[in-house]
Every structure is written in C-alpha cells, then in structure tokens.
Amino acid sequence: MSRTVIVTGGSRGLGLAITRALLEAGYAVATCSRHPGDDLPPLLAAYPDRLFWQQADIGVAASSQAFIDGAVQRFGAPWALINNAGIAREGILATLPLVEVDDLIQTNLTGAIQVARAALRHMLSRPGGGRIINISSIIGQRGYTGLAAYAATKAGLDGLTRALAREVGRRRITVNSVAPGYLDTEMSGTLSGGQREQIVRRTPLGRLGTADDVVPAILFLLGDGAHFITGQTLTIDGGITC
Amino acid sequence: MTDTNTMLDLITQETARILAEKGEAALPVTADTAFLDGPLPFDSLDLATLIVALEGITGKDPFRAGFRQFNTAGELAALYAAA
Ligand SMILES: NC(=O)c1ccc[n+]([C@@H]2O[C@H](COP(=O)([O-])OP(=O)(O)OC[C@H]3O[C@@H](n4cnc5c(N)ncnc54)[C@H](OP(=O)(O)O)[C@@H]3O)[C@@H](O)[C@H]2O)c1
Numbered sequence: 001m002s003r004t005v006i007v008t009g010g011s012r013g014l015g016l017a018i019t020r021a022l023l024e025a026g027y028a029v030a031t032c033s034r035h036p037g038d039d040l041p042p043l044l045a046a047y048p049d050r051l052f053w054q055q056a057d058i059g060v061a062a063s064s065q066a067f068i069d070g071a072v073q074r075f076g077a078p079w080a081l082i083n084n085a086g087i088a089r090e091g092i093l094a095t096l097p098l099v100e101v102d103d104l105i106q107t108n109l110t111g112a113i114q115v116a117r118a119a120l121r122h123m124l125s126r127p128g129g130g131r132i133i134n135i136s137s138i139i140g141q142r143g144y145t146g147l148a149a150y151a152a153t154k155a156g157l158d159g160l161t162r163a164l165a166r167e168v169g170r171r172r173i174t175v176n177s178v179a180p181g182y183l184d185t186e187m188s189g190t191l192s193g194g195q196r197e198q199i200v201r202r203t204p205l206g207r208l209g210t211a212d213d214v215v216p217a218i219l220f221l222l223g224d225g226a227h228f229i230t231g232q233t234l235t236i237d238g239g240i241t242c
Numbered sequence: 243m244t245d246t247n248t249m250l251d252l253i254t255q256e257t258a259r260i261l262a263e264k265g266e267a268a269l270p271v272t273a274d275t276a277f278l279d280g281p282l283p284f285d286s287l288d289l290a291t292l293i294v295a296l297e298g299i300t301g302k303d304p305f306r307a308g309f310r311q312f313n314t315a316g317e318l319a320a321l322y323a324a325a
Pocket of ligand 1: 087
C-alpha cells in the first residue's frame, strides 16, 4: 500500500507542485485548502484512488481537525505531514493592521502547530516512524522590510521543528524545515519590479526560485535515505543567504 | 457512564498493546501501577499514545480544559470515569 502524505495548501504554488510530485512518485496524498482552485480538480480526476482533498481553513482549529479526521478516514494513519499552507501579509509593522498580524500567526504558526498535533496523534500509533516537514522561509532567518510578522511566524516554525524533532525522535519520526528563498508563485506576486531585480542581483544563481526547485528536497526528506536527518532547516534559495 | 473498573481494564489492555508494539514483554498493570519512572517500560510518548487511544475508544477527553495530574493507572481510570 502507498504511504500517505498530508500536504496542507495543495491547491496552488509549492503545495500543488509537491502534491503532483508525490502522486507521480506513488504516494497517496491528502491535501486541503480554503478553495479547490483550478489545478487541483483535474489532478483529483487523474488520481481518484490516491488523492484526497477537503475544504479546510487551517487557521480554524475545528476545520483543520476535520481535515485530518477526513484524511485518516480515507487513507489511515499518515506516514508524513508537510505543513505548507501559509499566507503573506506585507506592510510596515507600525501600520500593519492587527487583524492581519492575527491572521498571519493564526494561519502560519498556530494552524501549523494544530495540524502537526492532530496528525501526530495518528502518527504515534503507527509503527515504523514518519516524517514532518515544515515549510518555513529564509525571511524567518534573515528578515525583510515589510515582512516582520511573517518572519516571526516562519522563525516560529523553525523552533517548532527543533523542539518536535527532540520530542518524537524516539519514534523514528523526523521533523525538518525546508526554507525556500523567493519563489515565483502567487505569494510573491506583490513584489515590485525593482524588488525582483534586486533579489535576482543578490542571488548567486541569478534568478528567483520555482516550486520545482524545492520539490526534490521534499522528496529526499520523505525518503528512507533521510532517516537520520532531523531538527534541521534546509535552505533552498539559489544562494541568496550564503 | 464508564466506571473506573471498566476503564482500568481498557487501560490495561491498551497498555499491553502499546508495549507489544514496542516489542516489550507484557507486565501486569494494576490500579497502583505508575506509568512513568516505575517498572513499566513506558515513556512520555507511550503515555501520549495511550491517552489518544483511550480518547478514540471512549470519546472522552478529561484533559480538554487543561492537564490534570495523575501517576497511576487507577488515577487515570478515575479521570476518565469522572469525565
Ligand atoms: N512564494 C515564496 O516566495 C515563498 C518563499 C518562502 C516560503 N514560502 C512558503 O511556502 C509555502 C507555500 O507558499 P506558496 O508560494 O506556494 O503560496 P501560494 O501560492 O499563495 O499558495 C498557498 C497555498 O496555501 C493555501 N492556504 C492558504 N491559507 C490557507 C488556510 N488558512 N487554510 C488552508 N489552506 C490555506 C492556499 O489555498 P487557499 O488560498 O485556497 O486556501 C494555497 O493552496 C508557504 O508556507 C509560504 O510561506 C513561499
């Protein structure tokens, strides 16, 4: 039977690329988002036996719990969780509306912790270890003007990674962060032309990243070859932080 | 209502299952058996696994409003019986 991976936010961007790659690699995937989007329905039609989607807002505890319950009902206890769903809200902190700060923390941090908690309750009862991958960001390590609250949530995720790695290591469940640099997805659509040029100039590999640049690292961390790697943050950014 | 003895039986059964999954020999569990720092080869993750399993079976979560102190199987059974 296929190993099951739960991927939050699989309707577009990085989450969609991960979902597609996992299906191609033979995994079963349970994913969620607030809206199905345009690209997920054809994938659901192509992989009716191995792809499950449920509408969920991970920022709402009851909603993320219902998603995990649905995923477990469909495929049983998961092998892995990829905490990918996230939002970005840009603005100078002094004037960023508090409701946006709350949204960021609730979705990117509290939501990810709640999903990890709900998934772990099933993973712990499944013999044979497992994987948790938190998608953080280089912004959480280095910061960026206008992204202070976002950076805090992503640095928080890296903290979650390190603490949880210690907590569940005895069960051979590894916990790692993957920290992408600037990716060409809808999320980075608010970058101005000038900002993009500056990022490209400062990136040794000379371009913004794509979701496909990140996917191989995810496949590696999920695989058996990565069984002794835990509590780490793998940065994939074309060298901009080097 | 689940009484304390029924809960204790369930706890004994689930504890044995968790120990077996770890490849540990079954040990007798009585009301006085401490989960941690006693003869039982149980760690905090095993205890978390037990509590998740008990919630799945009984539908009860005595810790919903916050952690409540217990050390032995009997004390845990009483928490579920009262929930
Ligand atoms: N793009 C970048 O430059 C970049 C760089 C570093 C790290 N990252 C991180 O990579 C991850 C993916 O980013 P991306 O660029 O692929 O973003 P994206 O294109 O905006 O996609 C985000 C995905 O998450 C879902 N989502 C957002 N909020 C959700 C919620 N409350 N509940 C459930 N699903 C939710 C979205 O679907 P719905 O909107 O329908 O809910 C969508 O499927 C994020 O954690 C992001 O912080 C991105």
